[in-house]
Amino acid sequence: xxxxxxxxxxxxxxxxxxxxxxxxxxxxxxxxxxxxxxxxxxxxxxxxxxxxxxxxxxxxxxxxxxxxxxxxxxxxxxxxxxxxxxxxxxxxxxxxxxxxxxxxxxxxxxxxxxxxxxxxxxxxxxxxxxxxxxxxxxxxxxxxxxxxxxxxxxxxxxxxxxxxxxxxxxxxxxxxxxxxxxxxxxxxxxxxxxxxxxxxxxxxxxxxxxxxxxxxxxxxxxxxxxxxxxxxxxxxxxxxxxxxxxxxxxxxxxxxxxxxxxxxxxxxxxxxxxxxxxxxxxxxxxxxxxxxxxxxxxxxxxxx
Numbered sequence: 001x002x003x004x005x006x007x008x009x010x011x012x013x014x015x016x017x018x019x020x021x022x023x024x025x026x027x028x029x030x031x032x033x034x035x036x037x038x039x040x041x042x043x044x045x046x047x048x049x050x051x052x053x054x055x056x057x058x059x060x061x062x063x064x065x066x067x068x069x070x071x072x073x074x075x076x077x078x079x080x081x082x083x084x085x086x087x088x089x090x091x092x093x094x095x096x097x098x099x100x101x102x103x104x105x106x107x108x109x110x111x112x113x114x115x116x117x118x119x120x121x122x123x124x125x126x127x128x129x130x131x132x133x134x135x136x137x138x139x140x141x142x143x144x145x146x147x148x149x150x151x152x153x154x155x156x157x158x159x160x161x162x163x164x165x166x167x168x169x170x171x172x173x174x175x176x177x178x179x180x181x182x183x184x185x186x187x188x189x190x191x192x193x194x195x196x197x198x199x200x201x202x203x204x205x206x207x208x209x210x211x212x213x214x215x216x217x218x219x220x221x222x223x224x225x226x227x228x229x230x231x232x233x234x235x236x237x238x239x240x241x242x243x244x245x246x247x248x249x250x251x252x253x254x255x256x257x258x259x260x261x262x263x264x265x266x267x268x269x270x271x272x273x274x275x276x277x278x279x280x281x282x283x284x285x286x287x288x289x290x291x292x293x294x295x296x297x298x299x300x301x302x303x304x
Contacts, residue, residue: 003089003188004300007034008098009105009274010195011267013205015285017050019195020098022289023296024058027094031060032081034099034108036074037236039066042225045218046238048209068225068233078107089188094300102273109190111183118170126162141165146174154269156262159232189303191296192280196271201285203264210260213238219252237262 006023008016024031037047041064049063061084066072081097085108088095099105129137138161143150145168154160164175171178197205222242225234229243238259245255274280281299283292 001093001300001304003085003093004095004303005032005085005109005188005190006094006096006296007105007109007190007192008096008195009102009192009270009280010100010285011202011270012048012100012263013209013267014195014197014202016098016100016195017048017054019193019289019292020096021050021054021057023193023293024096026293027092027096029058029092029095030088031058032084032088032095032097032108033060033062034077034081034097034101034104036077036099036101036104037233038063038099039072039077040064040068040233041066042068043221043233043239045213045216045221046236048213068228068231071232074104074107075112077104078112081108085188100270102270109186109192111186113179113181113183115167115175115178116171118166122166122169123162126165130158130162135161138162138165142168145169146176148174148176152269152272154266156237156265157235159235189300191299191303192277193292193296194274194280194282195285196282197285199268202267206263206267207260210238210256210263214256218242222246237266 006027006029008020008023010016020031023029035047037043038049039062040047043049044064050060055063062077062081085095097105097108126138135156135158138158139150139155142153142161142165146164149164153164167173167175167178196202218238219242222239223246225239226243226246228234229239234240234243241250241255241258241262244250244258245252250258281292281295283295
């Protein structure tokens with residue numbers, strides 16, 4: 001049997017973790033976590049790290065294995081994951097990867113795009129613009145220079161926006177022009193399983209999850225991290241809004257409402273990202289596990 005990586009995708013709070021554990025138990029495999037926020041050991045509640053029982057049920061990799069003080073990027077994750085998969089495939093030709101970070105999923109499954117070197121001063125100028133005019137100024141600039149990237153990028157992530165802009169400005173081409181070029185083929189088959197639901201259901205699940213995070217101590221967790229708020233790892237939904245509360249820019253109630261709103265926006269972008277792959281096997285989040293297993297096994301059989 002050729003090595004196969006079953007990859008579970010979908011919007012946040014849809015139930016990917018629970019499904020990954022069921023599939024891993026069925027195929028007797030490990031789980032590769034592909035969530036760019038769950039790498040960091042200081043961030044637990046706000047990143048919805050699997051529970052202690054879930055982590056015991058199946059061996060997980062790349063969960064809270066870094067510190068927020070460590071520099072870690074998608075290229076390093078691609079390298080580390082491919083090396084880990086090489087070892088895991090020696091034990092079992094079927095492995096599971098799960099996560100909602102589309103860029104990180106694509107890095108493992110397809111490889112990263114090549115981007116040219118650009119003048120570092122461009123990033124300095126963009127950083128200054130961010131500080132003086134806010135993220136909206138960068139968003140407007142990106143919309144003018146590269147509408148395709150503007151429609152797919154995480155618009156609340158200043159680092160992603162600045163990365164796209166520095167390529168546009170430095171190369172004279174759009175950021176999107178450098179994407180989706182031919183890359184090194186992987187030595188494993190990919191079966192992508194997507195979980196979905198009606199948008200209202202997804203949004204309700206997100207709202208409920210945020211309420212549970214608050215109940216479980218997210219405010220206290222964010223308070224402990226507030227002094228490090230400028231670190232790249234902490235430029236993320238759930239923490240950024242509470243930092244504004246601690247800085248007396250938001251009320252607590254408004255910060256929580258903003259977390260819900262921004263998480264819903266994030267989920268919408270996740271859906272757009274993952275729906276691009278027509279080969280994904282999509283299932284309703286309530287689908288019977290046996291139905292999912294049968295379709296996955298049929299796909300594995302067809303790939304032989």
